[in-house]
Amino acid sequence: xxxxxxxxxxxxxxxxxxxxxxxxxxxxxxxxxxxxxxxxxxxxxxxxxxxxxxxxxxxxxxxxxxxxxxxxxxxxxxxxxxxxxxxxxxxxxxxxxxxxxxxxxxxxxxxxxxxxxxxxxxxxxxxxxxxxxxxxxxxxxxxxxxxxxxxxxxxxxxxxxxxxxxxxxxxxxxxxxxxxxxxxxxxxxxxxxxxxxxxxxxxxxxxxxxxxxxxxxxxxxxxxxxxxxxxxxxxxxxxxxxxxxxxxxx
Amino acid sequence: xxxxxxxxxxxxxxxxxxxxxxxxxxxxxxxxxxxxxxxxxxxxxxxxxxxxxxxxxxxxxxxxxxxxxxxxxxxxxxxxxxxxxxxxxxxxxxxxxxxxxxxxxxxxxxxxxxxxxxxxxxxxxxxxxxxxxxxxxxxxxxxxxxxxxxxxxxxxxxxxxx
Numbered sequence: 001x002x003x004x005x006x007x008x009x010x011x012x013x014x015x016x017x018x019x020x021x022x023x024x025x026x027x028x029x030x031x032x033x034x035x036x037x038x039x040x041x042x043x044x045x046x047x048x049x050x051x052x053x054x055x056x057x058x059x060x061x062x063x064x065x066x067x068x069x070x071x072x073x074x075x076x077x078x079x080x081x082x083x084x085x086x087x088x089x090x091x092x093x094x095x096x097x098x099x100x101x102x103x104x105x106x107x108x109x110x111x112x113x114x115x116x117x118x119x120x121x122x123x124x125x126x127x128x129x130x131x132x133x134x135x136x137x138x139x140x141x142x143x144x145x146x147x148x149x150x151x152x153x154x155x156x157x158x159x160x161x162x163x164x165x166x167x168x169x170x171x172x173x174x175x176x177x178x179x180x181x182x183x184x185x186x187x188x189x190x191x192x193x194x195x196x197x198x199x200x201x202x203x204x205x206x207x208x209x210x211x212x213x214x215x216x217x218x219x220x221x222x223x224x225x226x227x228x229x230x231x232x233x234x235x236x237x238x239x240x241x242x243x244x245x246x247x248x249x250x
Numbered sequence: 251x252x253x254x255x256x257x258x259x260x261x262x263x264x265x266x267x268x269x270x271x272x273x274x275x276x277x278x279x280x281x282x283x284x285x286x287x288x289x290x291x292x293x294x295x296x297x298x299x300x301x302x303x304x305x306x307x308x309x310x311x312x313x314x315x316x317x318x319x320x321x322x323x324x325x326x327x328x329x330x331x332x333x334x335x336x337x338x339x340x341x342x343x344x345x346x347x348x349x350x351x352x353x354x355x356x357x358x359x360x361x362x363x364x365x366x367x368x369x370x371x372x373x374x375x376x377x378x379x380x381x382x383x384x385x386x387x388x389x390x391x392x393x394x395x396x397x398x399x400x401x402x403x404x405x406x407x408x409x410x411x412x
């Protein structure tokens with residue numbers, strides 16, 4: 001069994017001009033799943049929680065506790081919480097859906113470069129730079145908005161654009177420039193961290209499955225479940241920290 | 251640059267689709283998951299705070315009630331003492347009154363008895379006198395053996411007796 005590994009998500013079909021890749025398909029599946037879950041959650045809300053509601057409430061409460069721990073301020077937590085929680089929930093399910101059985105085996109046959117290869121339906125959305133970059137840019141832009149909302153346009157812009165005629169003179173201006181660069185670096189580090197981790201995990205699992213199909217991939221599967229959780233948490237926590245930093249005046 | 255991006259799989263169509271997807275997810279989760287949970291947490295916090303406040307309030311009230319109870323008890327004891335004292339005083343007065351009334355009553359009775367006895371005595375004396383007068387009249391009649399007229403007879407007897 002030969003393994004084909006592609007950095008770029010494979011296109012399953014095209015609707016008009018729009019290419020449907022396997023990662024995009026999985027993004028839709030994950031999103032629909034989460035949306036259905038949230039509907040069920042909101043429909044069945046009772047004062048005494050049980051079952052699914054209990055789990056969902058527990059997760060959201062712990063996330064809120066985490067946000068509270070960083071902001072130390074309930075009002076600010078309320079502003080940060082939706083984006084941070086959505087990132088966590090979306091990323092963790094994106095990471096995990098790539099671990100479903102059928103990854104790399106269920107799919108459509110396609111001809112690439114004169115060779116027939118199997119294009120799997122299941123590929124983690126996080127193993128697609130489009131998705132990670134989209135969330136990363138969303139998070140960084142949201143951080144700018146949070147900063148402006150918290151301390152005002154003038155003060156927030158003052159973090160980046162410092163007059164060279166003020167006290168630390170050119171050093172201040174230079175630091176401001178670095179801050180601007182760091183905002184872009186955040187986007188890149190965000191997107192490549194998640195992409196790299198999950199893509200590497202998928203490759204690792206594919207390779208292990210190809211080498212020894214039984215039992216041996218199991219520890220790696222568990223490892224990937226853990227990595228999926230950790231990466232989602234890291235993404236959410238870093239977003240939260242950037243929000244907090246943006247909302248803090250110098 | 252665009253070569254690099256496309257070799258990494260970045261496609262602006264997919265990228266914007268992902269961005270839109272994430273925004274939709276955020277909105278829906280906000281509406282259906284975060285809002286209710288935040289509201290519920292607020293409610294819960296409110297309830298707990300209210301419960302604590304209520305507990306404190308009731309504690310305070312309980313203390314107040316205890317204080318009041320003590321005051322009322324002290325007051326009641328005081329009043330009871332007063333009432334008992336009053337009753338005793340009243341009893342004392344009553345007793346004196348009774349004794350006085352009894353005294354008076356007995357005095358009256360004694361007086362009445364005396365009066366009755368005096369009258370009785372007078373009556374008896376009168377009775378005796380009349381009887382004696384008759385007796386004397388018969389005796390004198392017998393002795394004198396002559397009948398005088400009634401008026402003279404009575405006059406004489408009266409003179410004798412008195």
